[in-house]
Amino acid sequence: MILNERRDVTAVADDHNASSPLSIHDMTVAYHRRPVLWDIDYAAPEGSLIGIVGPNGAGKSTMIKACLDLVPRASGSVRFHGGTYRAQRRSVGYVPQRESVDWDFPASALDVVAMGCYGRIPWCWPVRRKDREAAREALDRVGMVDYADRQISKLSGGQQQRVFLARALVQDARTYLMDEPFAGVDAATEAAIVTLLRTLRDGGKTVLVVHHDLQTVPEYFDHVVLLNMRIVAAGATAEVFTPENLQKTYGGRLTLLDKAAHVMASGGRR
Amino acid sequence: MVWEWSIDGWILLAGVLSACSCALVGNFLVLRKLSLMGDAISHAVLPGLVIAFIVTNSRASLPMFVGAVIVGVLTAFLTQVITRHGKVEHGAAMGVVFSILFAFGLVLIRRAPGADHVDLDPECVLLGNMMQIGMAGFGGMFPTAITNLLIVMAANILFVGLFYKELRICAFDPELATSLGIPASVMHYALMVMVAITTIASFEAVGSILVIAMLIVPAVTAHLLADRLGAMIFLSLIAAAVSAVMGHVLAMFGPGWLGMKTTVASLAETSPMTAETSAMMAVVAGALLLAAVLFSPEHGLLGRAYHRFALATRIVGQDVLGWLYRGQEAGKHVMMRTEVIRVIGRSWQSRWALRRLQHQGLLDVETHESGEAGLRLTQRGRIQAERVVGSHRLWESYMSEHFDLADDHLHEPANRMEHFITPELQDELRRDVPDATRDPHGKPVPPLNDSLLDDS
Numbered sequence: 063m064i065l066n067e068r069r070d071v072t073a074v075a076d077d078h079n080a081s082s083p084l085s086i087h088d089m090t091v092a093y094h095r096r097p098v099l100w101d102i103d104y105a106a107p108e109g110s111l112i113g114i115v116g117p118n119g120a121g122k123s124t125m126i127k128a129c130l131d132l133v134p135r136a137s138g139s140v141r142f143h144g145g146t147y148r149a150q151r152r153s154v155g156y157v158p159q160r161e162s163v164d165w166d167f168p169a170s171a172l173d174v175v176a177m178g179c180y181g182r183i184p185w186c187w188p189v190r191r192k193d194r195e196a197a198r199e200a201l202d203r204v205g206m207v208d209y210a211d212r213q214i215s216k217l218s219g220g221q222q223q224r225v226f227l228a229r230a231l232v233q234d235a236r237t238y239l240m241d242e243p244f245a246g247v248d249a250a251t252e253a254a255i256v257t258l259l260r261t262l263r264d265g266g267k268t269v270l271v272v273h274h275d276l277q278t279v280p281e282y283f284d285h286v287v288l289l290n291m292r293i294v295a296a297g298a299t300a301e302v303f304t305p306e307n308l309q310k311t312y313g314g315r316l317t318l319l320d321k322a323a324h325v326m327a328s329g330g331r332r
Numbered sequence: 333m334v335w336e337w338s339i340d341g342w343i344l345l346a347g348v349l350s351a352c353s354c355a356l357v358g359n360f361l362v363l364r365k366l367s368l369m370g371d372a373i374s375h376a377v378l379p380g381l382v383i384a385f386i387v388t389n390s391r392a393s394l395p396m397f398v399g400a401v402i403v404g405v406l407t408a409f410l411t412q413v414i415t416r417h418g419k420v421e422h423g424a425a426m427g428v429v430f431s432i433l434f435a436f437g438l439v440l441i442r443r444a445p446g447a448d449h450v451d452l453d454p455e456c457v458l459l460g461n462m463m464q465i466g467m468a469g470f471g472g473m474f475p476t477a478i479t480n481l482l483i484v485m486a487a488n489i490l491f492v493g494l495f496y497k498e499l500r501i502c503a504f505d506p507e508l509a510t511s512l513g514i515p516a517s518v519m520h521y522a523l524m525v526m527v528a529i530t531t532i533a534s535f536e537a538v539g540s541i542l543v544i545a546m547l548i549v550p551a552v553t554a555h556l557l558a559d560r561l562g563a564m565i566f567l568s569l570i571a572a573a574v575s576a577v578m579g580h581v582l583a584m585f586g587p588g589w590l591g592m593k594t595t596v597a598s599l600a601e602t603s604p605m606t607a608e609t610s611a612m613m614a615v616v617a618g619a620l621l622l623a624a625v626l627f628s629p630e631h632g633l634l635g636r637a638y639h640r641f642a643l644a645t646r647i648v649g650q651d652v653l654g655w656l657y658r659g660q661e662a663g664k665h666v667m668m669r670t671e672v673i674r675v676i677g678r679s680w681q682s683r684w685a686l687r688r689l690q691h692q693g694l695l696d697v698e699t700h701e702s703g704e705a706g707l708r709l710t711q712r713g714r715i716q717a718e719r720v721v722g723s724h725r726l727w728e729s730y731m732s733e734h735f736d737l738a739d740d741h742l743h744e745p746a747n748r749m750e751h752f753i754t755p756e757l758q759d760e761l762r763r764d765v766p767d768a769t770r771d772p773h774g775k776p777v778p779p780l781n782d783s784l785l786d787d788s
Contacts, residue, residue, distance in 0.1 A: 181512035213559035
């Protein structure tokens, strides 16, 4: 099968831009052999706020998850700061979609935020005082310190989203990948999140955000990736976020890609 | 029925140990929405046990444990495989795996060479054999089942204690755990191994059917009552221990209390006893869950009924305050109690609400010359009343600004809303309406508290 063809590891390493915080080379992702992302090739510029935009089913979340090894890649490779994700785990922070967890879980906001520190705590070691302090500080940064001891199901959607952001903050990463942090939050939370993202960027961090609201894209993001099963265009928002590119991204799926994916899923049988 | 410590003591110990072991790992099954996994593994271990028996030709504990662990992991693994490749949901995949494995175990018992003398009594597998444990300890011997349960309990405590943080993050957010270098799949299999071991050890005590009750019910009960993981685990252990103790006590004496003919527990005829204790343990666990459903302070049915009552009382009380305030505006500083009762209704709830107002110091009751009781707002009562009336009038203004409603339709909705407007909301309303000092009917909106403290 073509998709599983292994490339020479050293050759792959050469294809990457080692200075980029996130460099994706020729990545294809398939579910049951049916490609959902085709040949993604992208290098994120350091210290920028990047929006990943595209219609439903375009593969935005899948792209992030494939970078983080949460979804298997059929081909291609990913480097964070020049290293594999395994090697660079500490420098990458991930904010999943809010619905991905059970908010009835018996834990306080502080407990959840402290989970961001677990990667630094040795195995079998309890959560330390300094971790809880770091968690409290992160809650303060997202304006949630008053809710530290509240059980998470008693928080509003926007507050839950902020808890997730605080959890990413305590990871103290260099690059952040966020899956729809603006989904279903109130205007106040949205403003707070934007401010926070800008603070992160101004501190030299790179932030990639899956986003669905086209109207706010030029205001929020320096760079944008227009995605619909393949990268339609990527670059500085001012240059790339054009009506023509949007038309190409949102103007329906490429039927030819769909047909090709179908053929691949059926293993080449007609 | 006679309580015999040398027998019943061992039964109690076995019950408590197995119930608590099950509850400990059960918490994580419940939190990970894998409740059925306990059921699956407790059935699927049967072929493991039989094969272990055939291979070693003994009923020694160690091979049994090894067999159980292997099949336990196999169950979890096959479930994953079927879920991924069979395009079925997780629960269905579990059902497929465990029923087939269990059936395979049954076939092995009957057909496999050398297995025909396996004395795995089906009833014993399903319901356990408490009495045997008790009897084994009769005369001061230390029953092997108890040793096994002690080891498993210690292993479970060690497992949960050491990997508390890892288990917690893997249960809450496996993707984050994996991305932080705590492989969720490894923890998953480790948990499954612990479930398998616990299940085997508890087999003899409560039987395979009731293992599932002990794995799930105490944890679910605790989940209803606790909002922290530590508290949940603690409460589940309490619930498990109580179920075990009460279960045995009720099995011993319950039928007698109910006037039923007590089972004759002649030492030879032990099976009725066995079934009663383990079945009664599950019944008590179920009763505790029911109690949690009814009485849990937040989610409980009674708690919610209480909150409804408290809300209704508050609303009546605020209606009284508003009524008295409007009276004051009209120059009438004292209202007759009978008059107020006529407005708010004659129910016992109204009387209760009046009493509370008085008790809270919002209302003064003075006796008139006529012998009738008169009600007067205290200073604090007046401030409260201003908040209610203010909310009412501000809401009217807000609606007349934003809703297409006739002026005479404003009062009713405002009457409802006035009880739910917090001071913060009232602030927002003040900023939102064109004139925050008058309502649409021209009545003054009382300003927010403080300034009026020195008024009356």
